[in-house]
Amino acid sequence: MIWTKWVGRGFSIAAFAVALSVNAPVGAQDVDNAARFGSLESILDVSLSPDGNHLAFVGQGARRTRNLYVVDTVEGATPRSILTSDGGDGGNLSWCGWVTNERLACQTFVRAEVAGEVMRATNIVALDAAGGNVRLLSKGRSHRSLYADLRGGSVIDWSSTDNGSLLMTRSYVPENAMNTRIAESGEGLGVDRVDTVKATARRVEAPNRNAIAYLSDGHGNVRIMATQSFLSSTGQLDPVIRFFFRAKDGGSWQPLAQTDIVNEDGFEPAAIDAATNRVYGFQKIDGRKAVVAMALDGSGTKTTIFSHPEVDVDDIIRIGRNGRIVGVSYATDQREAVMTDAPLARMTGALSKALGGKQVAIVDASADEGRYLIRAESDADPGTYYLYTPKAKELRPLLSARVQLAETTLSPVKPITYPAADGTMVPGYLTLPPGREDAKGLPAIVMPHGGPSARDEWGFDWLAQYFAQSGHAVLQPNYRGSSGYGDKWYQNNGFQSWKAAVGDIVDGGRWLVSGQGVDPARLSIVGWSYGGYAALQSGVLAPGLFKALVAIAPVTDLAQLKDEASREGAGRINAKFIGAGPHIREGSPAQNADAIQAPVLMFHGTYDQNVDVAQSRTMRRALEDKGKRVELIEYPELAHSLEEGEARADMLRKISAFLPH
Template structure:
């Protein structure tokens, strides 16, 4: 096979070489992807849009070995199967299957990273229904890059434990000071002491240095009963501890998280800050910068989140790193095994990265130009940063991974995020604004069918995002693109109640201020009609809070939408508060939802008499975000009122319905349900 090479001039006198096939001989990663496609070949025909768009991402996770010579990636197959592959970055190398997981109660691979060039650590995740409660457990495991010597690095659960703690911990530092070891959090549960003098007494979350080869561990931070997270400085030193109070008498967590720091030279923990997780007030530490002895984090300035650095010397001195006058600055960009801080990012109409590291800024800008202006994100790097894995995607490109070698100015394609869509021409996404009923201009994103420049005469869909503490961003969206390919105009509104635009836009969140939030959503539908969309074929489709907004729009504007699709929706706010009692989040949910008439008035299940459009709902039975009881309550209420409703339940699936077969089935059912 001849390898095509493109040359892109990106700097004066400099070029990047872009090879269109990564491996010239043997089994290529791209060829292997075709065998991992999560939809049976008989379904993956050119005209089967549901199968193409319903298929999960082909690649879940990609990482680069410390020497930059090996690649690890997790491929997603049929049902919930996930497989870990290792491949050398040399020409002709063949990927080797190392691990395979089947999902559900048997567990799934979440991510993998390199401990050394010969050893990896991975997180596994399992979920099951135990006596009516959906419970989840994680573990950190380690395995040789050649396969074998599989070990569980998390603390093992004991039959003598006084209670269940399914937290498997997390890796907080990959910069091994001991060869083959990791700095990771591990949970400890005290044991029954009857009949033994060897019962464990430690309780809570601590930090251990764990040898990934033999599984031995030594204590770094003693277990703390209230600890929920720790941060290291990227050089093996634990500097930040987060604690959250728990009132045992009522079995509920405190909505305020408190942060402590340990001085650079050691010593006892000292108070740093606190953060209300409902209001986002206070300083949220995110990344320690060892060089300046500061922790970078997020704090409101003028009602919007900004990136702030706080000194770790007890003075509480803060320095504003970056703030934006219109939107929240919501991400800190880090690179390398030490988690070096190189920039920040935020989203206006499109996401923008502001690099504080000149070399990284120059590199990412050059790569973006070489790839046609697509945004570029650094995924991983070798220990000496001589090689990088980067990802590029756009509204019309679901994304691809590349290996970049700066010294050679070489950029090689590695993996496609969604191999199933490689030959599909996707629709551009346009940032728009539309007027709400009170004149406020609401931002959103409009996606039209391929080749269309307006919505005139088209069936249309309003698609509110979930959250509500979230926002939509410009880029690839598999659900919006599916509807556009099916002939619909799709509008995704960032209604008031969305996060990302500061306190004034957030209001009191989308539940307490549901009339404003859902009012903006219904006004999105009215705008589509004014733009020429067919009012007889106007529908609304939403997931999670978006599903709630879809149902509640049928209460607020009964004649606007001709069909309602709600995926994993909240339907009854009082019931949501009751459900929170079972998982210890009642104080948090209670503060978030609030009290008053809006609890009943803002619950679709309590107001079904107003709904006139037919309703189609989907829900996974192992949903921990929104209990399936919410959809079942709505179904009973609608049926009791004589309304047309259907609920499709997917056994053993969680909130995001992560199974290609389920998503494909859902898209087909939605296509048959919507007016078109």
């Protein structure tokens, strides 16, 4: 066992609440749960310097403001803000990582509406840890560029901690060569080694117009390239991604594998193990994802690293500057990690025990792995970051992920199963108000997850916890059509198999009434994205069951969704995913608005690039034409996840007022 020495305090949580300008409660009598639960995570991204002596984190401020802080890891140190973004024309911060002990690299993004289309552009910049000396690392554009490529690239190798350079992808756009001899001729995504101080670059991999990603071995060598082509006959993206590898001693690209992104068939590389000259990735075994290693020597030899008989193995755990592979993870009732590194397995197990059984994840590590940045969380704990020093056996709290909820008693989340109409047992999670042992007489909400290629997991969920705090029983079903349980459960996804998916969701509502004793007059459904689609379609399938339908950023018309995807170049992919046939009309709530009896409340961001706001507008018109009660709230310039605390708080207040009391 690892005995830990606790240091009494880390950085002042109260001070951070002020420094980050979050919407924390202003006093002991403040009971504005909508503001507390609607606030975004206080800490959006955290990284540890190579020497382990400094921490950098992106903090969420008021509205869309984000601040980059740097602080020494000694007890009582004061964070200093070195960069601020406000989400305006200058963009906003996504993440920041340490290049050296004195230099940071950060990704910024900006969304804007151009000719009626919402566009998202990213860039990677570098700056000193003391602030200043900001340099653009992404490939710059000129007025000669023949078209716009909004990809700012990505860092694929952080391993060069001594010379201040990064290995990163950069997108190249050919330029008009008229009256110049220095016009850019390269096109597509390539790899450059970029000096983060001087912002100079050396080409490592020539741009390829079909390339969409590259993988490094963590030691500065590009070993994998992924490509996806446009089909000239249709002008649409090919649903097949092809992977190529380069031998350890160099040479030309050679075919490795391919995968169909609709069916997820084939081998998908994810991380390279330089020591064994293999690439770890995901491939289905008996209909479920497993972690498989493939030799990078041209033999195609595969070795199953880990598979599970019931669920997908969906994550490869990596740590350190070189991205060392140390384990895999999967989710049954709770997420489990299988650490292949024995010392780290003992360390994380002991830390979890010391922290009361909370889930422990290694977020970052110093270059020598003498210090670890740890995150611990649970269903009733949104998360706390700790600094762990194994040599000193010292575990010190640093940051709270949600300072707004630091003093709030949250509800435990209970894994459950319930019977569908055909007798199939559907897994899910039930959250009750704090202190309640049963749901008898309570108002209740069924809250289907988004996706549909997704699943809910045990852990903290701000939306479910808000409703529980408001006195509701909340059921989160992993209905058929959810991913994570293999092909048999996934069926043909939640659109083509909507009757099974929405049927399971509806049966979850019936189970709450018949099996848990909730108040049938106060049974509602709330969903986001696909969950919003399911909420609306449940009103078609079981018109009298739910007394209120709330849909956030929902799909409402499958034919319209296919048309929208075609305009964006994903028509062939979505045509396979959504399919064709009677379910296009039968499974579209906007085409069946007359069947809906319950009042409908919808929310949508106008900059949503996942589900166009036109989907909600179509549903509103369809319901209004049938004389139904409907309201649509639009949030200008917000994307799919409505990442603004004030907007989320407003939404929660409106939902609470709308639900039956």
